[in-house]
Amino acid sequence: MQKNQKNPYDRREFLKGTTAVAGATAIGTLLPTGMALAQQGKLKIGLMLPYTGTFAQLGVAITNGFKLAIEERGGKLGGREIEYFTVDDESNPAKAPENANKLVQRDKVDVVVGTVHSGVAMGMAKVIRESGTLWINPNAGADEVTGALCAPNIFRTSFSNWQTTHALGKVLKAKGHKNAVFITWKYAAGEQMMAGFKEGFEKEGGKLTKELYVPFPQVDFQALLTEIASIKPDAVVAFFAGGGAAKFLKDYQAAGLKGKIPLYGSGFLTDGVLDAVGDAGEGVETTLHYADGLDTKKDKAFRLAYAKTFKLQPDVYAVQGYDAGQLLAAGLDAVKGNVGDKAAMIKAMESAKIDSPRGPWTLSKSHNPVQDMYLRKVVGKENKNMGVAWKALADPARGCKA
Ligand code: BEZ
Numbered sequence: 001m002q003k004n005q006k007n008p009y010d011r012r013e014f015l016k017g018t019t020a021v022a023g024a025t026a027i028g029t030l031l032p033t034g035m036a037l038a039q040q041g042k043l044k045i046g047l048m049l050p051y052t053g054t055f056a057q058l059g060v061a062i063t064n065g066f067k068l069a070i071e072e073r074g075g076k077l078g079g080r081e082i083e084y085f086t087v088d089d090e091s092n093p094a095k096a097p098e099n100a101n102k103l104v105q106r107d108k109v110d111v112v113v114g115t116v117h118s119g120v121a122m123g124m125a126k127v128i129r130e131s132g133t134l135w136i137n138p139n140a141g142a143d144e145v146t147g148a149l150c151a152p153n154i155f156r157t158s159f160s161n162w163q164t165t166h167a168l169g170k171v172l173k174a175k176g177h178k179n180a181v182f183i184t185w186k187y188a189a190g191e192q193m194m195a196g197f198k199e200g201f202e203k204e205g206g207k208l209t210k211e212l213y214v215p216f217p218q219v220d221f222q223a224l225l226t227e228i229a230s231i232k233p234d235a236v237v238a239f240f241a242g243g244g245a246a247k248f249l250k251d252y253q254a255a256g257l258k259g260k261i262p263l264y265g266s267g268f269l270t271d272g273v274l275d276a277v278g279d280a281g282e283g284v285e286t287t288l289h290y291a292d293g294l295d296t297k298k299d300k301a302f303r304l305a306y307a308k309t310f311k312l313q314p315d316v317y318a319v320q321g322y323d324a325g326q327l328l329a330a331g332l333d334a335v336k337g338n339v340g341d342k343a344a345m346i347k348a349m350e351s352a353k354i355d356s357p358r359g360p361w362t363l364s365k366s367h368n369p370v371q372d373m374y375l376r377k378v379v380g381k382e383n384k385n386m387g388v389a390w391k392a393l394a395d396p397a398r399g400c401k402a
């Protein structure tokens with residue numbers, strides 16, 4: 001950037017820009033409250049999520065969780081009714097800018113909630129940063145979103161990819177594993193989870209001996225499982241999610257590796273898939289910011305409400321969607337539904353303490369959750385909580401200058 005050129009993503013410049021909008025809407029505050037709210041009309045929320053493909057179930061769980069949080073508030077946020085605009089992003093990074101623009105430019109939504117796939121999130125980021133539209137990311141872990149691409153209008157209620165595997169280094173060390181192989185899809189999420197694990201494991205004196213990749217969203221694992229059998233590492237660590245995770249667990253068992261080489265992963269490997277895999281997941285240990293059996297009042301109430309409403313059991317994706325609704329509610333309550341007062345809304349969201357089914361969490365300066373990472377073990381159909389593997393883990397937010 002040239003000298004004297006203003007950086008629109010700089011926090012002060014961004015908020016200065018929003019005061020013009022706030023000034024223009026300030027006239028609304030001269031009107032009686034009821035009239036002002038009627039003038040504001042419905043709050044437009046854009047959901048950009050995968051509803052087809054390998055991550056389709058994840059998109060549905062996030063949508064359910066988000067809508068549950070809104071319904072618990074009487075279907076309104078900051079006193080305003082909601083109008084939803086939905087785009088199926090198909091987990092396709094090439095279509096991400098076009099899809100984001102459907103919500104931002106065409107539908108002129110007040111807030112975008114999305115997405116699941118890290119590559120799609122990277123494609124959304126440019127559109128979101130340029131438009132200044134409020135963005136709540138309820139899953140995609142791309143480290144850059146709350147790292148080099150962080151901005152005042154960008155929030156995440158899920159995790160950074162780095163966060164989900166970093167604690168595994170300590171876990172493997174405690175089990176006495178000295179070396180490991182990492183297997184994943186070849187795209188940002190897989191590569192960054194691999195790097196987060198490598199950093200944590202090497203700090204503990206372990207060695208990552210091989211990185212194995214399949215193209216996203218392929219699920220042909222046979223050749224790589226044969227390679228793992230010949231390497232005979234102390235442990236295998238994997239990131240797959242949704243339909244791909246279910247297929248990997250079954251193939252790992254069918255290849256005769258289950259029970260021979262212990263399998264670990266970020267918790268997406270076993271979340272939301274246990275009903276589909278028989279006993280192929282049994283004993284797999286993972287780290288994640290949610291687990292079964294947390295046994296808190298909030299989690300119990302959430303699970304009951306979710307099961308009653310959707311006739312489904314919630315998973316980590318549902319929790320992240322629910323918390324996206326809770327975070328948005330915190331912002332909108334603070335400005336009584338006046339999204340034009342972006343500075344006040346952002347301030348309220350930044351300081352929100354989210355009472356989540358996963359346990360309470362707050363946001364880091366770069367707008368990523370600071371949260372406990374649980375060690376989980378598959379027992380039957382549950383990702384059983386085995387305790388906290390890392391208390392209040394914060395992403396390093398490398399490159400964030402906001
Ligand atoms: C990602 O692409 O960031 C991602 C997708 C599914 C589960 C977790 C992360």
